[in-house]
Amino acid sequence: xxxxxxxxxxxxxxxxxxxxxxxxxxxxxxxxxxxxxxxxxxxxxxxxxxxxxxxxxxxxxxxxxxxxxxxxxxxxxxxxxxxxxxxxxxxxxxxxxxxxxxxxxxxxxxxxxxxxxxxxxxxxxxxxxxxxxxxxxxxxxxxxxxxxxxxxxxxxxxxxxxxxxxxxxxxxxxxxxxxxxxxxxxxxxxxxxxxxxxxxxxxxxxxxxxxxxxxxxxxxxxxxxxxxxxxxxxxxxxxxxxxxxxxxxxxxxxxxxxxxxxxxxxxxxxxxxxxxxxxxxxxxxxxxxxxxxxxxxxxxxxxxxxxxxxxxxxxxxxxxxxxxxxxxxxxxxxxxxxxxxxxxxxxxxxxxxxxxxxxxxxxxxxxxxxxxxxxxxxxxxxxxxxxxxxxxxxxxxxxxxxxxxxxxxxxxxxxxxxxxxxxxxxxxxxxxxxxxxxxxxxxxxxxxxxxxxxxxxxxxxxxxxxxxxxxxxxxxxxxxxxxxxxxxxxxxxxxxxxxxxxxxxxxxxxxxxxxxxxxxxxxxxxxxxxxxxxxxxxxxxxxxxxxxxxxxxxxxxxxxxxxxxxxxxxxxxxxxxxxxxxxxxxxxxxxxxxxxxxxxxxxxxxxxxxxxxxxxxxxxxxxxx
Amino acid sequence: xxxxxxxxxxxxxxxxxxxxxxxxxxxxxxxxxxxxxxxxxxxxxxxxxxxxxxxxxxxxxxxxxxxxxxxxxxxxxxxxxxxxxxxxxxxxxxxxxxxxxxxxxxxxxxxxxxxxxxxxxxxxxxxxxxxxxxxxxxxxxxxxxxxxxxxxxxxxxxxxxxxxxxxxxxxxxxxxxxxxxxxxxxxxxxxxxxxxxxxxxxxxxxxxxxxxxxxxxxxxxxxxxxxxxxxxxxxxxxxxxxxxxxxxxxxxxxxxxxxxxxxxxxxxxxxxxxxxxxxxxxxxxxxxxxxxxxxxxxxxxxxxx
Numbered sequence: 001x002x003x004x005x006x007x008x009x010x011x012x013x014x015x016x017x018x019x020x021x022x023x024x025x026x027x028x029x030x031x032x033x034x035x036x037x038x039x040x041x042x043x044x045x046x047x048x049x050x051x052x053x054x055x056x057x058x059x060x061x062x063x064x065x066x067x068x069x070x071x072x073x074x075x076x077x078x079x080x081x082x083x084x085x086x087x088x089x090x091x092x093x094x095x096x097x098x099x100x101x102x103x104x105x106x107x108x109x110x111x112x113x114x115x116x117x118x119x120x121x122x123x124x125x126x127x128x129x130x131x132x133x134x135x136x137x138x139x140x141x142x143x144x145x146x147x148x149x150x151x152x153x154x155x156x157x158x159x160x161x162x163x164x165x166x167x168x169x170x171x172x173x174x175x176x177x178x179x180x181x182x183x184x185x186x187x188x189x190x191x192x193x194x195x196x197x198x199x200x201x202x203x204x205x206x207x208x209x210x211x212x213x214x215x216x217x218x219x220x221x222x223x224x225x226x227x228x229x230x231x232x233x234x235x236x237x238x239x240x241x242x243x244x245x246x247x248x249x250x251x252x253x254x255x256x257x258x259x260x261x262x263x264x265x266x267x268x269x270x271x272x273x274x275x276x277x278x279x280x281x282x283x284x285x286x287x288x289x290x291x292x293x294x295x296x297x298x299x300x301x302x303x304x305x306x307x308x309x310x311x312x313x314x315x316x317x318x319x320x321x322x323x324x325x326x327x328x329x330x331x332x333x334x335x336x337x338x339x340x341x342x343x344x345x346x347x348x349x350x351x352x353x354x355x356x357x358x359x360x361x362x363x364x365x366x367x368x369x370x371x372x373x374x375x376x377x378x379x380x381x382x383x384x385x386x387x388x389x390x391x392x393x394x395x396x397x398x399x400x401x402x403x404x405x406x407x408x409x410x411x412x413x414x415x416x417x418x419x420x421x422x423x424x425x426x427x428x429x430x431x432x433x434x435x436x437x438x439x440x441x442x443x444x445x446x447x448x449x450x451x452x453x454x455x456x457x458x459x460x461x462x463x464x465x466x467x468x469x470x471x472x473x474x475x476x477x478x479x480x481x482x483x484x485x486x487x488x489x490x491x492x493x494x495x496x497x498x499x500x501x502x503x504x505x506x507x508x509x510x511x512x513x514x515x516x517x518x519x520x521x522x523x524x525x526x527x528x529x530x531x532x533x534x535x536x537x538x539x540x541x542x543x544x545x546x547x548x549x550x551x552x553x554x555x556x557x558x559x560x561x562x563x564x565x566x567x568x569x570x571x572x573x574x575x576x577x578x579x580x581x582x583x584x585x586x587x588x589x590x591x592x593x594x595x596x597x598x599x600x601x602x603x604x605x606x607x608x609x610x611x612x613x614x615x616x617x618x619x620x621x622x623x624x625x
Numbered sequence: 626x627x628x629x630x631x632x633x634x635x636x637x638x639x640x641x642x643x644x645x646x647x648x649x650x651x652x653x654x655x656x657x658x659x660x661x662x663x664x665x666x667x668x669x670x671x672x673x674x675x676x677x678x679x680x681x682x683x684x685x686x687x688x689x690x691x692x693x694x695x696x697x698x699x700x701x702x703x704x705x706x707x708x709x710x711x712x713x714x715x716x717x718x719x720x721x722x723x724x725x726x727x728x729x730x731x732x733x734x735x736x737x738x739x740x741x742x743x744x745x746x747x748x749x750x751x752x753x754x755x756x757x758x759x760x761x762x763x764x765x766x767x768x769x770x771x772x773x774x775x776x777x778x779x780x781x782x783x784x785x786x787x788x789x790x791x792x793x794x795x796x797x798x799x800x801x802x803x804x805x806x807x808x809x810x811x812x813x814x815x816x817x818x819x820x821x822x823x824x825x826x827x828x829x830x831x832x833x834x835x836x837x838x839x840x841x842x843x844x845x846x847x848x849x850x851x852x853x854x855x856x857x858x859x860x861x862x863x864x865x866x867x868x869x870x871x872x873x874x875x876x877x878x879x880x881x882x883x884x885x886x887x888x889x890x891x892x893x894x895x896x897x898x899x900x901x902x903x904x905x906x907x908x909x910x911x912x913x914x915x916x917x918x919x920x921x922x923x924x925x926x927x928x929x930x
Contacts, residue, residue, distance in 0.1 A: 151669055489892070
C-alpha cells in the first residue's frame with residue numbers, strides 16, 4: 001500500500017516541480033531558504049528522552065547533547081581525528097595510561113568558568129550507578145571505576161603489610177565472590193550482585209575483627225575512581241589499559257562536563273533534579289543552548305556567547321522539529337522547512353526516485369548489518385554448518401539488487417578505515433565450498449537438515465533482505481530457512497535471551513575505533529548474543545587494547561577477526577550507508593563517519609536568497625580562529 | 626432523569642475499574658521490557674531503572690500502588706519520556722487533539738447533515754445521487770489516502786497550506802478535513818436514511834395537511850426525528866475523534882494524543898498506555914451517557930423514569 005502511495009505522490013511531485021524557475025528538476029523541492037539566513041532548521045525525528053549528556057540514550061538525544069555540551073575533545077569533521085575542544089592540550093604518560101588535560105578558558109552559558117572540578121563531578125556522576133546511565137559502562141576504561149559502577153563492597157582499614165590473599169580467602173568463605181585487590185592502597189573490592197546479600201556482607205564485616213585486623217566495609221564510593229581535578233585547570237585521568245581510542249572515546253557526549261549549579265538549582269526549585277535540562281534551568285557548555293521548547297513540536301537553540309570558540313559558530317539559531325513519519329519529513333524538506341534530512345527521515349521507497357536529484361547524497365556510515373547465530377544449538381553448534389551458511393550468501397547481489405542505496409558488501413565485521421584498520425580481503429561467496437562443508441557436517445545436498453529460522457524485527461527492508469538470503473540458501477545449499485518477524489521489543493527480548501537460531505543484528509559504532517565492533521563477540525561482553533566463546537579471540541582483543549602502537553594493535557585486531565570469520569558465529573552482510581537530502585544552500589556540512597554534523601559548523605550560503613550562485617564558496621571547517 | 630444518571634454513573638465507575646484491571650495485567654503479558662535496547666543495559670543500571678518505576682515489586686503490589694496513585698490523580702511516569710509524567714503528557718497532547726477533533730466534527734456535521742437532508746428531500750434526483758456518491762467515496766477513501774492527496778495538492782502543489790505541524794489555524798485545515806470526511810460521509814447516509822423514514826410518517830403528512838410550509842415541515846418536525854440515528858452515531862464518534870487518530874496525527878505530525886495509542890504500546894510504556902486507556906474509556910462512557918440523555922430531549926417517545 002505504502003508503495004502505491006509513494007508512486008502516486010512521486011508522480012505528483014515530478015509534475016509539480018516543473019513550476020519552479022531555474023532548472024529545478026535537479027533538486028527535490030524548493031532551493032530558496034524559507035527562514036532567516038542566520039538560522040538552521042533540522043529534523044530531530046523524535047522527542048529526545050534525555051538531554052542530560054550522562055543519560056543520553058539514542059540518536060534523538062545525542063543530536064542535541066553533542067551540540068550543547070562540549071567535551072574535552074572533538075572529532076575533526078574532515079580528518080575524523082580527535083582535536084582539542086574544552087581541553088586546550090593534554091599530556092600523556094609514557095605508558096599511555098595517564099592523561100593530564102589542561103582546561104581552556106571556556107565558560108558555561110551562565111558565565112561561570114568550566115573547570116576541572118566540573119569534569120571530575122560529571123565523570124563520577126556518569127559512573128554512579130544511581131545515575132542509571134545506559135552508556136555509563138563506556139567509562140569503565142577509567143582505572144578503579146568498576147567497583148564504584150558495580151556497587152562492589154570496599155573492604156579496607158587493615159595494615160599495609162598483612163597477607164591480603166589470606167584475608168581474601170576468609171572474606172570469600174563459602175561464596176564465589178569476585179574479589180579484586182586494590183593496587184594503590186591496602187583494600188579490596190568484593191563484587192556481590194544481590195543487594196540483600198551485599199548488605200548482609202557489610203553488616204558482617206564492617207568493624208569486624210578478621211585475622212587480627214579491624215575491617216571497614218561499605219559500598220565503594222566515587223573517591224576511588226582515578227579521574228579527578230588536580231586544580232581548577234588540570235584534570236587527571238588514569239586508565240586501566242592504554243586504550244588508543246581514549247581521546248576519540250571521550251568525544252562521546254556522555255563524557256561532557258555537566259553544570260552542577262543547574263542540577264542543584266532545579267532540585268531546589270522543583271524537587272526533581274532531572275528537570276535541570278528544561279529551558280528554565282538549563283546551563284550549557286557547548287556552542288548552543290536550549291532556549292525554548294514545545295513537547296513533540298520543536299526546540300530552539302541559540303548561540304552560547306560564552307563558549308570558548310564562539311567566534312567560529314556560524315549560525316545564531318538552530319530550530320529542531322520533531323517529525324517522526326518519513327513521508328511527512330520528506331514533505332517538510334520539499335516545502336523548505338528542513339535544510340537537510342538524514343537517514344531514517346527518508347522514506348525507503350523513495351530512494352530510486354530521489355537518486356536523480358542533485359541534493360540527494362549517499363555516504364558511508366559507521367555501522368554494520370549482520371546475521372548472528374546462536375551457536376549453542378544444533379545444527380549451528382557445528383562450525384562447518386555456520387561457515388556453509390555464510391559462504392552461501394552472495395553479498396554483492398544483495399547490495400546491488402536488494403538494497404540499492406549504495407551499501408557496501410561486508411567482508412569483515414569492522415568497517416574499513418577505522419583508526420588505520422584495514423580488513424584482509426576474503427572470499428565471502430563460495431557456493432561450492434559451502435556445499436562441501438555442509439556435506440561434511442552430515443547434510444549432503446541439504447538432506448536431513450533440520451528446520452531452522454531466521455528472525456528479524458518487523459520492517460520491510462529487513463524482510464526483503466531476509467527473503468533474498470533465504471532464496472540463496474535454498475538455491476546454494478538446498479535447505480529451507482523459515483523467516484520469523486517479531487515486533488521491536490520482542491526482538492530485543494529474544495536477542496537478549498538468546499531465543500533465536502539466527503537473528504538480524506545491526507550495530508552502529510559508538511566511537512571511531514575497531515574495538516566498538518569487536519567487543520560484540522568477546523565471551524564476557526553483555527552485547528555478545530551469539531553465545532560464542534573463544535578465549536584466543538578474547539586474548540587477542542584484550543592484548544590489542546593494551547598495545548599503545550597502532551600498527552601492532554591493528555595486526556592483533558586482524559588476527560582476532562580471522563578467528564571470528566573462521567568460526568563464523570556472525571555473518572556480516574553489508575556496511576551501512578546514510579542517504580540524505582541536503583539543500584544546496586546549507587554549507588559547513590561534512591561527510592563525517594559518525595553522522596554527527598555539528599551545528600556550529602553549519603551556515604547558509606546567503607547568495608541563494610537572491611539567485612542561484614555559480615561559483616563555489618570556501619567551506620572548510622573553521623575553529624579556534 | 627437524575628436517578629437514571631446516577632444509576633448509570635455507578636455502572637460507569639465499575640466499568641472503568643474493570644477496564645483498568647484488565648488492561649493493567651494484559652499489557653504486562655506482552656513480551657519485552659520498556660528498558661530493553663540493542664546495547665546491553667548494565668544490571669546495576671537496570672535495577673535502578675526498575676526501582677524508579679516500581680517495576681521491581683510483585684505485580685499485585687504494583688497494581689495496588691497504581692490504583693492508589695490514580696485515586697490521587699497521579700498517572701505515573703512515562704518510560705519513553707522519562708522527564709515527563711503521564712499527566713503532563715496528556716495535559717499537553719489532549720487539548721491539541723480536541724481542537725483538531727472539534728473542527729473535524731464541525732466539518733463532519735455541517736457537510737454530512739446538509740448532504741443527508743438534501744438527499745432525503747430531493748430523493749432520487751441528481752442532487753440525491755451526487756450527494757450519496759460523494760458519501761460513498763468519503764466512506765471508501767481511508768484517511769491515509771485522503772491525507773497525502775490533500776497534502777500533495779494543497780501543500781506541495783498549490784503551496785497554500787502547510788504540509789503538517791501545529792501552531793496556526795492554517796495548520797488545522799487539512800488534518801481536520803482528513804479526519805472529518807469519513808464521519809461526514811456516515812452522517813450524510815444516516816441523516817438521509819433517518820429523514821426518509823420520518824418524512825413518510827403520519828405526523829408529517831398531518832403537518833403538511835395542516836398547510837405548513839415545506840421548510841417548517843422539514844426543519845421543525847422531520848429533522849428532529851430524522852437526526853436520531855446521527856445522535857446515536859455521534860456519541861462514540863465524538864469519543865473517537867476527540868482522543869485522536871493515529872493515522873491522521875502521524876501524517877500531519879500533529880503533537881496530539883493519537884500516535885501514543887500505537888507508540889506507547891510498542892515502547893511498552895506501561896503507565897502511558899494505562900493513562901490513555903483511562904482517558905479514552907472515560908470519554909467513551911461519558912459520551913454514551915450524554916447521548917442517552919440527549920435522546921430524552923429530542924425523541925418524545927423516550928422517557929427515563
